Amino acid sequence: xxxxxxxxxxxxxxxxxxxxxxxxxxxxxxxxxxxxxxxxxxxxxxxxxxxxxxxxxxxxxxxxxxxxxxxxxxxxxxxxxxxxxxxxxxxxxxxxxxxxxxxxxxxxxxxxxxxxxxxxxxxxxxxxxxxxxxxxxxxxxxxxxxxxxxxxxxxxxxxxxxxxxxxxxxxxxxxxxx
Amino acid sequence: xxxxxxxxxxxxxxxxxxxxxxxxxxxxxxxxxxxxxxxxxxxxxxxxxxxxxxxxxxxxxxxxxxxxxxxxxxxxxxxxxxxxxxxxxxxxxxxxxxxxxxxxxxxxxxxxxxxxxxxxxxxxxxxxxxxxxxxxxxxxxxxxxxxxxxxxxxxxxxxxxxxxxxxxxxxxxxxxxxxxxxxxxxxxxxxxxxxxxxxxxxxxxxxxxxxxxxxxxxxxxxxxxxxxxxxxxxxxxxxxxxxxxxxxxxxxxxxxxxx
Numbered sequence: 001x002x003x004x005x006x007x008x009x010x011x012x013x014x015x016x017x018x019x020x021x022x023x024x025x026x027x028x029x030x031x032x033x034x035x036x037x038x039x040x041x042x043x044x045x046x047x048x049x050x051x052x053x054x055x056x057x058x059x060x061x062x063x064x065x066x067x068x069x070x071x072x073x074x075x076x077x078x079x080x081x082x083x084x085x086x087x088x089x090x091x092x093x094x095x096x097x098x099x100x101x102x103x104x105x106x107x108x109x110x111x112x113x114x115x116x117x118x119x120x121x122x123x124x125x126x127x128x129x130x131x132x133x134x135x136x137x138x139x140x141x142x143x144x145x146x147x148x149x150x151x152x153x154x155x156x157x158x159x160x161x162x163x164x165x166x167x168x169x170x171x172x173x174x175x176x177x178x
Numbered sequence: 179x180x181x182x183x184x185x186x187x188x189x190x191x192x193x194x195x196x197x198x199x200x201x202x203x204x205x206x207x208x209x210x211x212x213x214x215x216x217x218x219x220x221x222x223x224x225x226x227x228x229x230x231x232x233x234x235x236x237x238x239x240x241x242x243x244x245x246x247x248x249x250x251x252x253x254x255x256x257x258x259x260x261x262x263x264x265x266x267x268x269x270x271x272x273x274x275x276x277x278x279x280x281x282x283x284x285x286x287x288x289x290x291x292x293x294x295x296x297x298x299x300x301x302x303x304x305x306x307x308x309x310x311x312x313x314x315x316x317x318x319x320x321x322x323x324x325x326x327x328x329x330x331x332x333x334x335x336x337x338x339x340x341x342x343x344x345x346x347x348x349x350x351x352x353x354x355x356x357x358x359x360x361x362x363x364x365x366x367x368x369x370x371x372x373x374x375x376x377x378x379x380x381x382x383x384x385x386x387x388x389x390x391x392x393x394x395x396x397x398x399x400x401x402x403x404x405x406x407x408x409x410x411x412x413x414x415x416x417x418x419x420x421x422x423x424x425x426x427x428x429x430x431x432x433x434x435x436x437x
Contacts, residue, residue, distance in 0.1 A: 006249070017245065021237040031377070035241045042245045046252060113231045131193070132228045138195050157189045160224055169227060170220040 009049055012057045013042070019058060019134055020065045026129045027069045029118050041068040059140040066126065066144060116166040124159035131156055179203040184214050188221055236402075238377050239420045243315035299364075304397050304405055306363045307416040310370070311381045311403065314359070320379065321357030321372050331358045335369055341413075343369035343384045346436035353380065353429055373429070380419040380429060387414035394430055396423065406430050 020041060024034035041064045045052075052060050117125055123145070130141045141156075142149045164170045184207045190196050191204045208215045314320045323334040332345040338360050347355060356372040361383070368385040389409060397405040404426050405418040417433070419426055 009249075014245070017237040017242060018235065021241065022233075022235045025233075025235045031238075035238070035244070038237070038241060039244050039248055043248055043252060046249055110231055110233060113228070114233055117232065128228065129232075132225070133232055133234055138190070138193065153190060153195075156193075160189065160221065160228070163228065164220065164224040167224070167227065169224045170217075 005049060009046055013045055013049070013061055016058055016061050017042075020061055022133055023062055023065050023126075023129055024069055026117065026133070027066065027122065027126060028072070033072065037069045037072050038065060040072070041065040044068060056140075058134065059136060059144050062130065062134060062136070063144040063146075112167065113163075116163050119166065120159055120162060124155055124162065127152060127155040128159050128163070179207045181207075181211060181214050184208070184211070185217060188214075188218055191218075192222060192225055239315055239379060240377065243312070300407070303364055303414075303416065304400075304407065307381075307383055307418055308400060308403060308405065310361045310363060310383070311379075311418045312401075314361075314370070314372070314381055315379065320359070322359040324357040326355045326357075328355060331355060331371065334358060335360070339367055339369055341369075341386050343371060344433075344436070345371050346433060348373065348429070348432050348436075351432055353432065375419070375421050375425060375429070378419055378421040380417060380421060380426070382433065383414075383416040383418075385414050386412055388412075394427075394434075396427070399423070408434075410434075 020038050024037045028034045045064050130136045138149050138152050141152045184204055187204050208218055325331050328345045328347050353373045353375055356374050359370050360367050361370050368383050371382045373380040392409040394408040403418050403420055404423045408415050417430055
């Protein structure tokens with residue numbers, strides 16, 4: 001492996017660490033699992049860097065993170081049904097560990113949002129994270145998740161509807177029906 | 179376009195994923211149908227709430243260090259565990275790492291100032307302190323003596339340094355002692371007392387220094403790290419961490435109050 005390949009990897013892929021961690025963190029719902037997954041994903045990404053042919057590295061990397069996440073879950077058979085976190089006191093409110101700047105949103109609202117997201121099925125959760133946090137297009141989400149665009153659309157639509165109801169954001173949710 | 183068709187497409191409409199003609203048709207329907215318009219507004223509110231309120235995480239320092247270290251090991255199967263060889267012909271030089279860190283920081287919207295001019299003594303000290311901090315995050319480089327007991331850590335420095343650093347116990351205030359190490363800064367051995375704060379690592383450097391007392395001075399945040407400097411009683415102090423500025427300031431306050 002030449003120096004230039006590693007330099008290019010450092011320039012293009014290493015700066016995406018926050019994006020990778022954000023996806024892993026929401027997928028795994030556990031900070032330690034997320035860190036293991038990201039480290040594994042970066043090693044895999046580096047080993048397969050030859051298969052990356054330019055373009056936007058983010059969908060490419062996020063696909064690897066996602067696959068590592070699912071493999072990791074299957075491998076360890078860790079099923080975390082609970083949404084109670086040992087790190088509840090800092091994950092959300094810790095300024096240094098989140099880059100979103102909507103300071104107006106109280107941390108209790110953030111916690112409520114995260115809890116609602118955590119309750120979603122994994123395929124709905126990843127659709128939301130890839131779209132709202134990573135800002136991927138439908139086409140990119142389809143590539144990352146290996147699903148047709150139509151499936152991406154319906155998952156996103158259903159996921160948003162569930163979140164809207166869970167958070168009481170829509171009139172329909174307030175009326176208790178849909 | 180009727181109501182059912184419109185509602186089917188609302189998500190794609192909000193996401194800007196519709197071809198122009200369909201987007202136009204949805205838009206026209208929304209101006210004429212109050213019910214669809216209300217549903218659209220609700221969905222828009224939901225999407226905005228999610229985009230603003232969901233947590234975008236910043237990768238913790240330890241993960242950053244682990245990834246770098248894993249890449250390096252991948253690159254060079256035999257890695258000396260005794261000393262980090264950062265200045266030699268390593269394929270992932272620290273200069274490049276720093277550049278990567280800058281990119282990461284820039285992409286996460288945190289401001290920093292890269293100093294290009296010839297560094298002053300203080301700037302050079304802060305540079306070396308930061309390098310030491312980052313290096314300490316590599317596996318097995320954080321502490322030479324790992325202990326949460328000040329009565330283990332403090333004596334350990336005896337004989338290794340020509341002065342005795344303060345090793346206060348701050349666990350009750352949420353800063354558990356992790357250990358200590360001797361490092362090399364400004365061409366002399368210095369004491370580094372290591373504390374934790376949740377998943378953050380705090381390195382507290384000290385060494386004897388000439389010069390009058392200086393109050394606590396927050397340094398420019400660099401590469402995502404906060405840094406504070408002060409001098410008192412002939413001892414130079416530097417504290418650095420990826421912990422947020424407010425809590426790091428609180429830590430320094432505690433450190434000073436127990437002296």
